[in-house]
Amino acid sequence: MSFLTFITGSTKSWQPAMTVDTTTASYWLNWRVLLCSIWILISxxxxxxxxSKHEYRKKSGGTVSTDQQQLKEEEEFPGVLYEDEVWKPCIRSIHPVWxxxxxxxxxxxxxxxxILNVIVDGGSIFYFYTQWTFTLITIYFGLGSLLSMNGCYRYSSGGDNRLDTESGGSTKGMQLNQERKKxxxxxxxFQIIFQMNAGAVMLTDTVFWFILVPFLAIKDYNLNFLIINMHSINAVFLLGETALNSLRFPWFRIxxxxxxxxxxxxxxxxxxxxxxxxxxxxxxxxSSSYAPLWYSTVALMHIPCYGIFVLIMKAKHFLMSKWFPRTYRGVQ
Known part of the structure; x- marks a missing residue:
């Protein structure tokens, strides 16, 4: 067996069989499409x-001190993010270059x-949600690389390094937050894409391994190296990124x-x-009478898939705080 055959499997790509003509009015004007449309609208x-409720800052009323204003803004703005959080590792002793x-x-x-997948199967791969998500996570790491390059340059200049080595009580913590750039x-x-990927990768891999793989096994379709890796390496890299980065994970970005x-x-x-x-x-x-059930099931799957990653983030904070109590950044 050649290396190319090992990578791509059969020379004939599997495609689902067409059921009916999807361009006719009768295909769309029926109760099934109406119910599925309602599910999409609800989503x-x-x-x-x-x-709209959580992404934007609320205006703070009354007269308060600068420190109180800072704390109040952070409490009222769950999506707050500091510039250095996108490129600093969660452990202070780890240099950002890693x-x-x-x-x-x-x-x-x-x-x-x-690129290999496009060469093998052509542009039709972008019909699949997997490739949408795979492209999104690729963009994420590309943008992350650029932000990390800028961060490493700033870190080497000494400004962020000075802030990074300082520690103290709540008053000094507020002062440091004021010096950090929003x-x-x-x-x-970058953070929004991170959270989109968190849910999308969980959904993609869950649907693939627990729904599509059994279906393809019944059809005697052999999974190749490329397909298997595209539905696993995305999660591996995302989990590795999660273990290293300092990004927050506000739940509302589901x-x-x-x-x-x-x-x-x-x-x-x-x-x-x-x-x-x-x-x-x-x-x-x-065209299937079960379409509304399938659409509602996949829609509801978003909640546990995203919830799994919320639990992963909580487990990270718990373990890192326990293993590296002095150098773990946590949520600053």
């Missing part, structure tokens, strides 16, 4: 309410796998995860309304 409204090296390595590996657009985008999946579903609907083509996942097919 969009839920996500929009969460983001986090940079990990991100660059992850970006190169993921990008090469994505994150800009790219830093916030809203972006819902928006990400909803955008994919809407894209598929528009595509299938214009072109009669196979559905990338059997449970997206609206």
């Amino acid at each position: 969009l409204v839920f996500a929009s309410l969460l983001i 986090l940079l090296g990990f991100r660059v390595f992850a970006f190169v590996v993921l990008l090469l796998m994505l 994150a800009g657009f790219f830093a916030y985008a 809203g972006y995860f819902f928006l990400w999946t909803s955008a994919y579903v809407v894209f598929q609907w528009i595509l299938h309304a214009c072109v009669s083509i196979w559905w990338p996942y059997p449970f997206l097919d609206l």
Whole structure:
């Protein structure tokens, strides 16, 4: 068996069989599509309410001191992020260049796998949610590499290094927070993508290993090296990044995860309304009488998939605080 065959498996790519013509009016004007549309609308409204309520700062009323104002803003703004949190490791004794090296390595590996997948299967791979998510996590590590490069440069200049080595009581902590810069657009985008990936990777790998793999096994479809790795290495790199970085994980950003999946579903609907083509996942097919059940199940799966990563973050904070009580940053 050649190396290429080992990587790509069968020379004939598996595609789900077409059921009916998806461009006809009868395919879309029925009770199944109505119920599925309601589920998507509920997801969009839920996500929009969460983001609009928690993502933006609230105006603090009354006259308060600068320190009190700082604390009140952080309490009222759960998504607060400081610029140095996107490039500093969670352990003070670890130099930021190690986090940079990990991100660059992850970006190169993921990008090469994505390019290889396009070469083997063509642009049609982007019909799949897996490739959407894989592309998103590749962008994440690419942007993270750039932010880490900038952070390492600043760290070597001494300013952030001085702040990093200082410690003290609550008063000094407030003073240090005032000296730290609040994150800009790219830093916030980076954290949002991190949290979107957290849910999307869990959802992708869960659906693949527990729903699609048994289905493909019944169809006698052999999984190849490339497919298996694309549904596992994303989680490996994401967990490694989580163990190293200092990013916070405010729960309300599950809203972006819902928006990400909803955008994919809407894209598929528009595509299938214009072109009669196979559905990338059997449970997206609206011709099935079970479609509303499938759509609602996948929508509800977002909560435990995101919840799993919330628990991973809590476990990280607990273990790091226990193993590195003096050097673990925690949530500053």
